[in-house]
Amino acid sequence: MSKRLGKGLDALIPSLSVNDDDKIVEISLKELRPNPYQPRKNFDHESIQELAESISQHGVIQPIIVRKVLKGYEIIAGERRYRASEVAGKKTIPTVIRSFTDQQVMEIALIENVQRENLNALEVATAYQALMEEFKMTQEELATKVGKSRSHIANFLRLLSLPDAVKEHVSRGTLSMGHARSLVSVKKEEVIIALANKAIEQEWNVRQLEEAVQNLDKKKEDSTKSKTKKTDPYLVDVEETLRDRFQTTVKIKHSNKDKGKIELNYYSKQDLERLLEMLNQM
Structure with missing residues (x-):
C-alpha cells in the first residue's frame, strides 16, 4: 500500500x-x-x-x-x-x-x-452520511474511523442541507467548501441560491460571502451601493486562522484603543457544544 x-x-x-x-x-x-x-x-x-x-x-x-x-x-x-x-x-x-x-x-x-484528497467536498459529505446510515454510526464513531475531528464530520454533513443547485457548484469546484459552509446558516433556499450565484459572478472570497450573509437582516439605505470597508490585514489573517481552527464563521470587531471582540457563529445546540468543548481545551 x-x-x-x-x-x-x-x-x-x-x-x-x-x-x-x-x-x-x-x-x-x-x-x-x-x-x-x-x-x-x-x-x-x-x-x-x-x-x-x-x-x-x-x-x-x-x-x-x-x-x-x-x-x-x-x-x-x-x-x-x-x-x-x-x-x-x-x-x-x-x-x-x-x-x-x-x-x-x-x-x-x-x-x-x-x-x-481525490474527493470534492460533496462526495466526502455523501460518503460520510452513507457510512453513518448504513452502519448506524454516530459522528464521533465515524470521526474515529476516518481519523478526523467530530467538527470536521459535522461541517461536511451540513453541506448536504444546501439546495441542489448550490451543491452542484461545490461539486464542480465553482464554490469552495468555505463558501458552502457560509451559506448553511441561511434559511431561505432562494436567498442561498442568489448569494451563491452572486459569489460566483463577482468572484467573492469566503470572507466577502460571510459578510453578505451577516448583512442579510440589516437595512441599507442604498442596497445597490457597495461600501468598501477598510480592514486591518493582521485581523483578516487572524480571522482566517480562527476560522480554520474552529471550522465556523469568525468575526473580529475592532474598536478604538486596541479593544474589540471576537464572535464565533454556531448553527445548532450540538455545534455550540462543540465550540465550548474546543474552547475549554485551550
Missing part, C-alpha cells in the same frame, strides 16, 4: 498491505468490478491516461486488492490501476485476494480517497 495513504488504512485494516508472503494472482479484467461503495464519482482522464502509459511500459507494479463475490471479484483498493489497465489494453492484472466485510470495504474506499 502506498505510503501516501498515511497510517489511516493500515490502522483500520492491517492486512491491506501487500507483503512478500502474499500470493499474487493474475485475474482477468472481465472478472473484476469496481467497489460499489466507491465515493469518488469522477476519475481524472489525464491522470488515468498517464498511468496507462506507465503500465504499458512497466506493467502494474503494485497489485490491486480484491475480494471474492458471487460473480467474480470486487475491487477493494486499486481502481485507478484497474481503469488504467483497461485503457492500456491489458487482459489481466496482478491481484491479492482478501476477505472483507461490507463495512470494511466502504471504510477503505472512503479513507483511501479522502487521504489522497
Whole structure:
C-alpha cells in the first residue's frame, strides 16, 4: 500500500498491505468490478491516461486488492490501476485476494480517497452520511474511523442541507467548501441560491460571502451601493486562522484603543457544544 495513504488504512485494516508472503494472482479484467461503495464519482482522464502509459511500459507494479463475490471479484483498493489497465489494453492484472466485510470495504474506499484528497467536498459529505446510515454510526464513531475531528464530520454533513443547485457548484469546484459552509446558516433556499450565484459572478472570497450573509437582516439605505470597508490585514489573517481552527464563521470587531471582540457563529445546540468543548481545551 502506498505510503501516501498515511497510517489511516493500515490502522483500520492491517492486512491491506501487500507483503512478500502474499500470493499474487493474475485475474482477468472481465472478472473484476469496481467497489460499489466507491465515493469518488469522477476519475481524472489525464491522470488515468498517464498511468496507462506507465503500465504499458512497466506493467502494474503494485497489485490491486480484491475480494471474492458471487460473480467474480470486487475491487477493494486499486481502481485507478484497474481503469488504467483497461485503457492500456491489458487482459489481466496482478491481484491479492482478501476477505472483507461490507463495512470494511466502504471504510477503505472512503479513507483511501479522502487521504489522497481525490474527493470534492460533496462526495466526502455523501460518503460520510452513507457510512453513518448504513452502519448506524454516530459522528464521533465515524470521526474515529476516518481519523478526523467530530467538527470536521459535522461541517461536511451540513453541506448536504444546501439546495441542489448550490451543491452542484461545490461539486464542480465553482464554490469552495468555505463558501458552502457560509451559506448553511441561511434559511431561505432562494436567498442561498442568489448569494451563491452572486459569489460566483463577482468572484467573492469566503470572507466577502460571510459578510453578505451577516448583512442579510440589516437595512441599507442604498442596497445597490457597495461600501468598501477598510480592514486591518493582521485581523483578516487572524480571522482566517480562527476560522480554520474552529471550522465556523469568525468575526473580529475592532474598536478604538486596541479593544474589540471576537464572535464565533454556531448553527445548532450540538455545534455550540462543540465550540465550548474546543474552547475549554485551550
